Every structure is written in C-alpha cells, then in structure tokens.
Amino acid sequence: MTNTPTLFRPMTLRGLTLRNRIVISPMCQYTAHEGHLEDWHIVHLGRFATGGAGVVFTEATAVQKSGRITHGCAGLWDDSQIPGHARIAQFVRRNGAVPAVQLGHAGRKSGMQRPWFGNGPLNDDDFARGDMPWTPVGPSAIPVAEGWPVPHELSVSEIADLIEDYAAAARRALAAGYQIAEVHGAHGYLIHSFLSPLSNKRDDAYGGDLAGRMRLALEVTEAVRAVWPDDLPLFFRTSAVDGDPEGWTLDDTVVLARELKARGVDVMDCSSSGIAGAATAG
Numbered sequence: 001m002t003n004t005p006t007l008f009r010p011m012t013l014r015g016l017t018l019r020n021r022i023v024i025s026p027m028c029q030y031t032a033h034e035g036h037l038e039d040w041h042i043v044h045l046g047r048f049a050t051g052g053a054g055v056v057f058t059e060a061t062a063v064q065k066s067g068r069i070t071h072g073c074a075g076l077w078d079d080s081q082i083p084g085h086a087r088i089a090q091f092v093r094r095n096g097a098v099p100a101v102q103l104g105h106a107g108r109k110s111g112m113q114r115p116w117f118g119n120g121p122l123n124d125d126d127f128a129r130g131d132m133p134w135t136p137v138g139p140s141a142i143p144v145a146e147g148w149p150v151p152h153e154l155s156v157s158e159i160a161d162l163i164e165d166y167a168a169a170a171r172r173a174l175a176a177g178y179q180i181a182e183v184h185g186a187h188g189y190l191i192h193s194f195l196s197p198l199s200n201k202r203d204d205a206y207g208g209d210l211a212g213r214m215r216l217a218l219e220v221t222e223a224v225r226a227v228w229p230d231d232l233p234l235f236f237r238t239s240a241v242d243g244d245p246e247g248w249t250l251d252d253t254v255v256l257a258r259e260l261k262a263r264g265v266d267v268m269d270c271s272s273s274g275i276a277g278a279a280t281a282g
C-alpha cells in the first residue's frame with residue numbers, strides 16, 4: 001500500500017469512499033433526445049467505470065429545458081428523464097465507480113450549434129435540421145459576442161424559479177442514484193455569467209460588487225445542498241479565471257471557494273475561461 005501512488009489510493013469524501021482519485025470529467029455528447037440519455041451515453045460512460053475510474057461524471061445536465069447548451073444536451077428538468085440517468089448510475093455503481101452528475105444551465109450560451117455543425121449560434125442550416133432557436137437568458141442583455149443572440153435579462157422572480165429548478169433537478173439526480181452532484185459554475189454558462197463583471201452589469205442584489213455577483217452561485221448551492229444528503233459530497237465547477245484583466249480573477253475564486261465551503265461544498269473543480277465565445281466544449 002505504501003508504494004501505491006496517491007492517484008490510485010482510495011479517498012473518502014463525507015460518507016463516500018472512492019476506490020481511487022481518477023475522476024472522469026463531465027463531457028457533453030450532444031446526442032440526447034429532448035434531454036433523455038440513451039444507449040450512446042451508457043456506452044460512453046460505462047466504459048470509464050469498467051476501465052477502473054473512481055468517479056464517472058455525466059455531462060452537463062440542464063435544470064431547465066431552455067438551459068441546454070444544444071438541442072442534444074442532457075436534462076433533468078422532468079421526471080421522465082430519471083430512468084435514463086438511473087440506468088447509467090446503476091451501471092457505473094455496479095462496476096465499482098461512483099456515479100456523479102453535473103447540474104447546469106447554459107444561460108446566454110444556451111441554444112447553440114452542436115460542435116460538429118459549428119459550435120456557434122444556430123443558423124438557417126440548423127433550423128432546416130430542426131434545431132430551432134429560443135431566447136437565451138442572462139444577468140444582463142449582453143450577447144456572448146457579436147452575432148450571438150441578445151439574452152433576456154432574468155428578473156428576480158425568474159431567478160427564484162431557476163433556483164427551485166436546480167433543487168428539483170438535484171432531487172431527480174438523487175432519485176436516479178447519483179452519489180455526487182456538481183453545480184456547473186464555469187465556462188461562461190449562466191452562473192459564471194453572473195459571477196463575471198464582463199457579463200453581469202446588473203444594479204440589483206444579483207449584480208454590482210463581488211457579493212452581489214456571487215449571490216446566484218451561493219443561492220443555487222444552498223438550494224442543491226439542502227436536498228443533497230449530508231453523507232454525499234457536493235462539488236462546484238468554476239472557471240477560476242476569465243483571462244481578462246477586467247473579468248473574474250483568481251482572487252475572486254478564492255473568496256468564492258471560502259463562501260462555498262461554508263455552504264457545504266466539498267470540492268472546487270477548477271477549469272477556466274469561456275465567458276466570451278464558444279471556447280469550451282461544455
């Protein structure tokens with residue numbers, strides 16, 4: 001045991017022991033139908049469990065239908081989506097790995113092209129394929145970049161609905177058998193767009209100073225933690241830096257991490273950037 005590299009040693013988070021520290025990152029597959037996971041996903045994720053990983057993350061999973069990145073993205077906004085997730089969670093668990101889910105909302109980057117059709121805003125070719133647009137939402141009516149749709153600025157009551165939808169999706173994730181939940185706060189999607197001063201120009205309680213811009217991230221986390229059992233871990237994925245001197249910084253991430261820890265987050269899953277343009281896959 002003493003000669004075993006740390007990567008291959010078990011690790012305990014709350015009441016859960018991972019067989020090793022290899023975590024398969026969430027990876028969108030863009031092949032779901034109306035948010036339902038199917039055979040593709042069980043093959044994609046199942047092989048990581050049979051291959052020996054400690055944790056296997058299902059891709060970014062939308063808490064609202066209009067929060068999908070693309071028409072092919074996964075969802076848990078409806079009970080009918082639970083069985084598809086349950087099949088995966090059960091297979092992953094039976095093969096010794098911990099099933100994990102990433103709960104997200106794509107915000108102003110929702111309703112974009114699947115990567116193999118361009119990874120940009122939907123265009124006439126996508127409409128002809130049946131991938132019709134919807135109006136994305138964000139903290140402010142500022143598009144991701146030139147040529148992208150202008151998002152609808154979320155009202156405070158719409159934010160309250162959104163937070164409830166995160167909690168409802170977390171309940172469904174638990175019912176499906178996932179043992180780790182992660183709040184997707186990275187890559188320019190909704191929560192990140194509230195954090196970053198580049199995209200959040202609000203002057204109400206959800207904008208302005210750091211505390212205001214963090215409010216949505218913290219309230220979503222509190223809502224998910226409230227339904228996620230005490231003996232199961234909660235992760236938060238962050239874009240730790242925007243890569244723009246006017247944007248979100250590493251110092252901001254340190255403040256956020258402390259606030260999240262106080263609200264029961266066990267792991268900060270650090271990624272970066274994505275606030276301006278389709279730089280990331282998911």
Ligand SMILES: Cc1cc2nc3c(=O)[nH]c(=O)nc-3n(C[C@H](O)[C@H](O)[C@H](O)COP(=O)(O)O)c2cc1C
Nearest residue numbers: 025026027028029059060102184186237271281282
């Ligand atoms: C096809 C693909 C899909 C991805 N989908 C997601 C996703 O759903 N959620 C997410 O947070 N990151 C997503 N990412 C980013 C990865 O999780 C990961 O962070 C990235 O590939 C860098 O790998 P590393 O973190 O091991 O350096 C995706 C990456 C790829 C290549």
